[in-house]
Amino acid sequence: MSTFATGVTVLTVGGENPNGMTANAFCSVSLDPPLVLCCVARTARLHKAVAVEGRFAVSVLSAEQKATARHFADRSRPHGWAQFATVSWVPGLHTGAPLITGALAWLECEVTEEVVAGDHSVFVGRVLEAASGSGDAALLFHRGTLRGLPDGATADAPDGRVGTA
Template identity: 45%
Template structure:
């Protein structure tokens, strides 16, 4: 099977879009925040409350999550397409620039950025780290969960584009 055929088949599965964030206290001088857009995010268990996110092996976020067990997830609203696009950029753009002009607060449990206006925010602690092909599956125990706005529809990704539900 070709990579193109596999990618085309999976592009027909609509997925919610989230921003995964973490705070790296080791970065000088005051620590640094990092984030990545993800569509491979699912709930795993209600008891205990677990979620899973897939992260590309070798990505800055994978390196950070391997040494920093606390992280957060912001479920993006359809009006936050610009945030998803910004954090989906490939390469090592300065994370400080990525968070510029975005409303966010620091999570009390994780220290990670929580996006203002998100449909839901979760703070997590890594429970399992599972290598899977060219990605790692990070299973996190949810420490806190909130639905700060509840307004608007979710941002979705389908056939290679961000979409809105009608």
């Protein structure tokens, strides 16, 4: 799976169980109703926080946020609110979860379903609020490395179509 490039997010939970985690197992599920999913190891600190709070937020990181991605991937980072002390953020209106400043987009979600899948849980979240930032350069994870996707980079087919059958 290391050859499959993915976007990089930070999943966060506020309330009584504040926590954050870098995640690339995140995607859109449905437009109507708006649903997303994220996959979280059942041994991760964030797993319990999402399960208890029933809400989470997503910050889609920009290419300039490699340090933020590394911080929330570091298992030695502080617990609780202290892990957010070195990162600029604002509380989500609906969840109170930290939304990372400078991200490409933010979502606040309410868990509608938890599906156990191997050593992970798939949390399906109904999007309560979504917003986008001003940047275009995305942060990607590919072959074990964080990489910035430059502004304006495209991989369209010569005729401009993608994924046609």
